[in-house]
Amino acid sequence: MIKGSKLFRLTWPFVLGLALVLAIAYIAPDSSPITAGLGTGKYDLVAAVDGKSNNIKGPVYFEYSDKQDNSMESRIFKLHFVNPLIAEGPGFGFLIPISGTNELIDKGEYSVDEQSGEVMRSFDTVFGYADLGGKTSALYFSESGTISISGCTPSEVLGEIDMVLNDGNGATIRVTGAFKAQPLPSNITL
Template structure:
């Protein structure tokens, strides 16, 4: 009898223990971004600056013709600085070939190598020029921008990107946004 009990106990532990571990790991990995008011953003900055960035954001969607004659759909996300109103310290540009797709909900990856903005650029490019860092520009190197809601009036989502300056210093931005269409 004790041997059967031991086998059942071991089997039970082998089933229950992994389930417990998986449930704790998945909680830690989830991005718990706050609910934002329309037209605002909240980003955690880590690296060159360790701070919480908040402010207003607006988006502009347009269609342009590339130098090769292809129709591109573009979406600009303009992050305003609350401390220096009117300045645009952070901006992201999503560009897709309209023959392949249009900009809607989904994941958009950073395009590391861009030969020209109007030369069939497909992906995400961004920069940050924060006054707290001496206004030295940081440019996107890797990461993703996820659009979770896209309507005529609003573009919402999350971003997790790493930017670098010319000296190789990095700035990791992670957070959420709810941009009003301009």
């Protein structure tokens, strides 16, 4: 028969190892991407306007369009976030220039060039807009921030957004969240 102190000496390394494994599992960050809970063609964003945060969920689409610029062809990747709660105004949209004529957007981080200074001066940077609709026109344009693309296939683009948009009069809106965009159907115009 094993005495209590001898049993303790034999089992304490096992108990300590189990406790260590459980502690590491508990404090380790969740490795699942933020887009894991979203269905294809959906977004989940938080829009902070004038200190008030609103959660917005709805459909999101992507498309590519060609751009001719001084005999050099390139493409523009477009994201369309439709706000299903407002009947007028398209919601949010973002344009990202990409090189090549038949290329998909690459994984990576795409940023607004804060030095560009002018709205739509050129398509060398991420350009974003928000049309909040309603009775008073409230158009916002990208000021700073990033769009991170974490996955891309011809049928789905996954990513996260953290963008600040400005209305030109000092009011800003910060949009953060995740999306799983699907191709824009040919019967929808935005």
